[in-house]
Amino acid sequence: MTDVYDAATRSRTMAAVKGRDTSPELRLRRAMHSKGLRHRVDVRALPGRPDLVYPRFRAAVFVHGCFWHRHPGCPRATTPATRTDYWLPKFERTRERDARALAELKALGWRAAVIWECALTPRQTPATAETLAAWLATESPALELP
Incomplete structure (x- = not known):
């Protein structure tokens, strides 16, 4: 089946x-801020460029889209x-990149x-923000929700 959009429209959409x-x-971010927890956003110096970083807790948070x-x-x-010959390798590269970023963060002590x-x-x-806030207060090395 061919794409229903021309190349320019598909490019703009993506x-x-x-x-x-x-x-x-x-x-x-709003939920964590309302709990009084302040964070940094999009810290490029850390592997994987985490979405939220809590330097005080030496913790990085990734918000992953279920599809990507x-x-x-x-x-x-x-x-x-x-x-599928395009999408499956793309998804696999994303998963490998995620695993590599988590391993690098752990090696750096995050x-x-x-x-x-x-x-x-x-x-x-x-409820997710409550769980995350509780995790930040612990020494647990990793958290995955749900």
């Missing part, structure tokens, strides 16, 4: 996909029916949390 300040990320980062078992992590997009719906965000 260019509009955000890498930062996504709705789930903004929801989490392939959340296991999530209905949002669908695979496009067309051009703790890392991965929060999936599906855990940041408007209804679930307060």
Whole structure:
């Protein structure tokens, strides 16, 4: 099946996909800020460029989109029916990059949390923020929600 859009329209559409300040990320940032926890955003000096960084706790937080980062078992992590020869390697590279970033952060002595997009719906965000805040206060090396 061919694409329903011409190349220019498809390019414009894909260019509009955000890498930062996504709705789930903004929801989490607001919730954490309301708990009195201050963070840095998009710290490029750290591996993987975490979405939120808590230097005081030496913790980095990644907000992963279920589709792009392939959340296991999530209905949002669908695979496009067309051009699977393009999409499957792309998804695999993303997963490898994520694993490499987490390993590099750990080697640098940072703790890392991965929060999936599906855990940041408007209804679930307060509970997710509460769990994240509790994790920050511990010494636990990693957290993944849900």
